[in-house]
Amino acid sequence: VVSLAYGGQESRFGPDYIIPRPFDPRLIATVAPAVARAAMDSGVATRPIEDLQAYRERLSQFVWQSGLIMKPVFHAAKQAPKRVAYCEGEDERVLRAAQEVLNEGLAQPLLIGRPEVIAARIDRLGLRIRAGEDFDVVNPDSDARFREYWSAYYEIMQRKGVSQDQAKEEMRRDTTLIGAMLLRRGDTDAMLCGTLGTHQRHLATIANVIGRREGVRSFAAMNMLLLPRRTVFICDTYVNLDPGPEQLAEMTVLAAEEVRRFGLVPKVALLSHSNFGSLDTPSAAKMRMALEILRRSAPELEVEGEMHGDAALDATLRTRLFPNSRLTGEANLLIMPTLDAANIAFNLLKTATGDGITVGPILLGAACPVHILTPSATVRRILNMTALSVVEAGGVRDR
Template sequence: MLNLINSIVARAKADRQRIVLPEGTEERTLKAANQILTDEVADLILIGNPKEIEEAAAKWGLGNISKATIIDPENHPKMEEYAQLLCELRKKKGMTIEEARKLVRNPLYLGCLIIKNNDADGQLAGARNTTGDVLRPALQIIKTTPGITTVSGAMLLLTHAPEYGKNGILVMGDVAVTPVPDAEQLAQIAVCTARTAQAVAGIEEPKVALLSFSTKGSAKHEVVDKVVEALKIAKELDPTLAIDGELQADAALVPEVGASKAPGSPIAGQANVLIVPSLEVGNISYKLVQRLGHADAVGPILQGIARPVNDLSRGCSIEDVYRMIAITANQAIAAKKLK
């Protein structure tokens, strides 16, 4: 696990990105930010009252917080510029300039406007705010990646089984956002999760398995039909993607089972990216692997947004915030290459 986290941090250091932290006065966020700035992992923009941030940094002995750019949401030079940008983006929804001027004081909206205006590359929040509050401005302002309409969440599974995935590293999606994806959404989740595997997990050649309780027609059901349809759509979305389905989990992961159940499949027995048919399956699966298999689960990493915006658990640790800043930076590097 440490090897992957170290490589994520090293990639971020090598191409420093500007990451916005809208919860700039929150204790864990500030402590992680100080370490990020000490280690020179990313350039940080903290949103919050400058005096509060300064006093908190002094209280907790955070000597490097002064290296961050600190933006006061109530008073900064670009308030009107960002308000005009928001009004323009949302005018079809009936937004007035007065409403925009009010919303621009909300740190979560302000962070996304900073990114939209190309003044930053990514955002991380959620230590104090709900997932809905973090996602709403991201979808209204930054919007989804071209060709993608579905936001989803990937989980890095760092297992103690080096024979599977990439030395025990697998990426699973969707574990966070879409409860019952249709075939089109499932295909988009597959494409996005493969990109996350490349950008964050360092899996240069994602091998994507669309999971089911059936392998290549061994069972008949409408939920299996959905997975088969998703395979066709995913191949159209990204003809270069190495993907197959429907596959049972053992057929996806174990070479001898894959050879027996899905002979000739380019993915069976070799998968390093696992796409589950529903959020229910994803949530249950990763937690079972985490608890029974003593695996580390890192994420969820939000994907499908044009520029990276990630959501923390409100129970997150300082280490979680640090890692997610580095992950967000890796996504930002990849997003620039996609343009």
């Protein structure tokens, strides 16, 4: 936050940075509770605060706008922290996020990268974390598991045109592949990648090494948007170009499962340019077919369609158009007919009305807890996805 506000200039406490700058979130989240504690200890406070930790959490919501919606996820993650591998462990945003992860007690970070580069950047950023004490490092240039990992990778890929030499080379240079093998072999509980590179490249590696959950036919991606008046989830923002009815139904069930992790009841709208049968185009027809599949496969799910976007978010309008709708109130999970529709809608809303406050992308359908971030991911987004990954890792163990 401070670095962005001051044009990338680092703010490291010392002779040149003693008084926090106005944009420093520690002013409200750390200094205020410290003042309150001092006032209580000295007897000046006439109304002592009984729970300082709860007070800190309330203050943090003024700094991090995603704090309130993420609260149940953070709470669940703190109950049972897991190991989380960060494939771009040298990325400064990842290092800052690792510091926050440890501050919050969310996870045990595992950074993939060159130890000397990680150490130098931690020092330059003025972070307190130290390798071997606060987190572990997997060095792509020198790791005792290298032979074990490339051999296992070769076994997976030998009939897909990958030779032993290629397997060795890829295992040295592809940090997403290293993270995927860590996850596959049980050396980490969850994995985050994607701050560098394309979503498609990362997904290809995950598909080869991690694979899909049992019974799941397709991956999908969902993003959460914190808008001024509501929170909405949009799917599929990154994976399926033109999903069929079965894919749409499957991703709807997977997306609803994730929405519940945030302590919300999923209310699903299948969106289209058609309103409840007003048009008979292939796109509208597949959304109606998806609804029929969902009525049979997930009868407990509150879902309706096909409908316009305004009907999804305006219950009064929807009731006037279709009084027999099974969807009550505002929809919070919007299933789009194509990737183009989902990605365009997400980015327009994020920029025009959402102030860029998002959580995700959330990868749906993977066999293990793994998510692909984007090159524009912020420290807070990495922190949020870490918490979600930890909660998912606990769920995998419970299944």
